[in-house]
Amino acid sequence: MKEPIIDASGTTLQQYLQHHARGKAVRRYLWYRLARPLLVACIWVAAAFYIYWCVASAGSTEFALREVIPDALTILWIGMALTVWTLARRFGTSVSNLKQPARVAPISTLDLAKDVVLSVGTGRRLVAFHDEDGLISHVAPLQQELA
Incomplete structure (x- = not known):
């Protein structure tokens, strides 16, 4: 799911921070709460002023x-x-x-999901152990498993 927030105009900053990085969350919050409503209001005011000007300047x-x-x-x-x-x-x-x-398309075989090696950060590796349902049961550093 690319965009987890359905109605972005009514969400709080905390909800944005749960789904996005801090900078992107603040930008989206300010866009939906401040800039976009201000832009829409300015467009309506400009359209009303333009219509008024057209009517006022029309002659016979x-x-x-x-x-x-x-x-x-x-x-x-x-x-x-x-x-x-x-x-x-x-x-x-x-x-x-x-x-x-x-x-990647999900693999239906749980045997392939046993002992998956994950790269986390720079130079840190973890081994994830899965239970019978395919859920992660526990995670251990790779160095402990090799020793």
Whole structure:
């Protein structure tokens, strides 16, 4: 499961710290609690101001092409910005998925799961012993098992 938090906007900082590193947890918490709501509010205020400006500046005369071009360019710019943002987000997600190691399919045989050697940190190795159900019963340093 890549994202364990279903509704990220209502979670606490402690919940983020349980699933992510400290820096990533703080960034996500600040994004969902502060930056994203502020961005949405600013977009709504800008849209309301733009609509007000269009209505207030409209006269009783016919529209000329010179008057319509800024409005069309504004709409085009907003559409392009949202498209680029979406493509950049998808590209960033695909790059981060490439960096993650591939997951190995689970092996059904419990005999292969006995005495698995795990690398933990730099230069420290552990041996995990499994019970009959395939759960880890205890872990011991590798040096004790070799001696």
